[in-house]
Amino acid sequence: MSLFTKMFGKKETPGLLPQEKNSRVIKAYQIVHDDITREQRDPGFEPLENSNSTEPDWYEYWPIRNYLHTMPLDESTLYGFVSPRFKEKTGLSADKVRRFIQSSEDADVYIFSPFPLHGTSFLNVVEHMDFFFRGFMEHGGNFFRQFDQTLDVRNMVNNSSNTVFSNFFFAKPVFWREWLRICDQLFEETKDARHPLNSKCSYAKDNGDLKILPVKVFVVECVASYVLATSKRFSSISYPFQSMPSSDAHSSLAHENARLDDLKRQWEKTRQPQILRQYRLEQNRVIGLAWPGQEPPDFDLPQAL
Numbered sequence: 001m002s003l004f005t006k007m008f009g010k011k012e013t014p015g016l017l018p019q020e021k022n023s024r025v026i027k028a029y030q031i032v033h034d035d036i037t038r039e040q041r042d043p044g045f046e047p048l049e050n051s052n053s054t055e056p057d058w059y060e061y062w063p064i065r066n067y068l069h070t071m072p073l074d075e076s077t078l079y080g081f082v083s084p085r086f087k088e089k090t091g092l093s094a095d096k097v098r099r100f101i102q103s104s105e106d107a108d109v110y111i112f113s114p115f116p117l118h119g120t121s122f123l124n125v126v127e128h129m130d131f132f133f134r135g136f137m138e139h140g141g142n143f144f145r146q147f148d149q150t151l152d153v154r155n156m157v158n159n160s161s162n163t164v165f166s167n168f169f170f171a172k173p174v175f176w177r178e179w180l181r182i183c184d185q186l187f188e189e190t191k192d193a194r195h196p197l198n199s200k201c202s203y204a205k206d207n208g209d210l211k212i213l214p215v216k217v218f219v220v221e222c223v224a225s226y227v228l229a230t231s232k233r234f235s236s237i238s239y240p241f242q243s244m245p246s247s248d249a250h251s252s253l254a255h256e257n258a259r260l261d262d263l264k265r266q267w268e269k270t271r272q273p274q275i276l277r278q279y280r281l282e283q284n285r286v287i288g289l290a291w292p293g294q295e296p297p298d299f300d301l302p303q304a305l
Contacts, residue, residue: 022102025077026170028094029067030086031060037084044094048081059213060167061183061220068180073173078110080170089114089166091245100239101170109171109228109236111164116241117250119163120260121286123279124156125225129218131287131297133201140219143186143197144226151230157268160241160261162228169224175234182223190216249290256286 030045032038041047050063058065064081073079078101087093090112101110113119122128126144130137141153171179190198197216204210228236242258250257263279266272287296 022104022106024102025074026098026101027077027079028097028170029079029081030094031063031081031083033084040084042087042094044098045082045086057214057217058187058220059217061187061217064167065180065183065187068176073176075173078170078172079176080110080168082168083166086112086166086168090168090239092239097170104237106235107237108175108234109169109224111162111236111238112168112170113163113165113238113241114168114244115165116160116244116246117253117257117286117290118165119158119160119241120257120264121283121290122158123264123283124153124158124229125163125165125222126153126156127297129222131294132203133215133218134297136215136218139196139215140222143189143219144222146185147182148230153226156226156229157264158225158229159264159268161238162225162236163238163241164224164228165221167221167224175227178227178231178234179223182227183220186216186219186223190214253286253290256282256289260286 028045029048030041031048031050032041033050038047048063048067050060053062055062060081060083067081080097092112097112100112104110118128119125122131126137126140129140137154144153145151186197189195192198195216197214197219199215200212201215201218202210202212228234241261242254246254260279260282263275263282267275267279284296287294
């Protein structure tokens, strides 16, 4: 079994959802790259073409960027752009997404983030990326620090209410504009081929082949989580992370999953050093169980004392 399969293999999500009680306008798109993804598209999502991308190394960011820059946006409408693998990663159909949003309270952002243990096992999404792609904390942290010189991304907290993987979120234009502002800054900076975020990283696909991607693509995937963790301007509602599908190995850690999320919330609220130390100790134990054989990072526990 490949590393990618171990990381992201899934079971199905539960089928029960709350009763709809709202009638929000939702513009839901699924990005399509070719005839295969065009045929596999969930008919509940409108297609967003990316077959003739002029910037293929930007993957899904490029069609989203083009849409946001060229299409008129209604301030009360929710917009979402999911990849072809949305159902595979979340177990959710377009209909379930709509039903969840319509049955929820009003918010600027609705999150459908997969990989729950990936979210809780790391203090934030940058730390998560650094575990799989060492050096990401330094270069990704440097990029995000320009938007807030007081920010140390090592202490940023993403819990289950503001963690977004794979850009699986639906949001009002007020949030999309902030997301786009940061992503467009990344686009401008990485026009310089020597920029460290243009360096390549790889992971194993399901068939064992290595997929090579520029690091900047993973920075884009951190932007929504970064904005929600550092700004009080936006409200968000997440699809329950306990209901997201998990691999068999990760499903067996459901208790630890909830415990880690609770510890992060406690530390974010109190900033009591003993809570962070407790989180780090539990985190190291869970990482060893969830990703056996991978060298755990040095989380510098003395700083948590």
